[in-house]
Amino acid sequence: MDSQTKGLKQLSILVPNQPGSLNEVLRVLAEEGIDIHGLSVTDSSDYGILRMMLSNPEKGEACLQRAGFAVKTTEVLAIDVNDTPGGLYYPVRLMADNEINIEYMYAFGTKLDRHAMIIFKTGDNRRCCRILEQAGIPVLGSDLVRERLYG
Numbered sequence: 001m002d003s004q005t006k007g008l009k010q011l012s013i014l015v016p017n018q019p020g021s022l023n024e025v026l027r028v029l030a031e032e033g034i035d036i037h038g039l040s041v042t043d044s045s046d047y048g049i050l051r052m053m054l055s056n057p058e059k060g061e062a063c064l065q066r067a068g069f070a071v072k073t074t075e076v077l078a079i080d081v082n083d084t085p086g087g088l089y090y091p092v093r094l095m096a097d098n099e100i101n102i103e104y105m106y107a108f109g110t111k112l113d114r115h116a117m118i119i120f121k122t123g124d125n126r127r128c129c130r131i132l133e134q135a136g137i138p139v140l141g142s143d144l145v146r147e148r149l150y151g
Contacts, residue, residue, distance in 0.1 A: 007075035009057040014070040050144035
């Protein structure tokens, strides 16, 4: 895969900041048989942004929209880092040294021992992908993400 095909589809769902809102999103996905690979929630006083990596983002987007949720698809990148002190430092330093802004990131564990998967969005994902790979940091495509999550 080249750096132009490694972007992953992430869904961002606007949910009211009130009891039961997250539950409703999860119910819709469960009823449609869609697995959640990873998620992050940020909040404000009125709404939260639920960012999700799904087993089938296209189907997830369609069923959530049918259920009345505002959904946006965004391209993000994924890398695998050692789950040790400083494991995230080198890739982030590399981005900073190349003046690539990280807009947001979140992490979750994988089936690999002492590894974590980092999902992030930058101001220039394609350039970031090239820089990371030139430095020997592989950017994971969807097949490798599934492999690391499910073995």
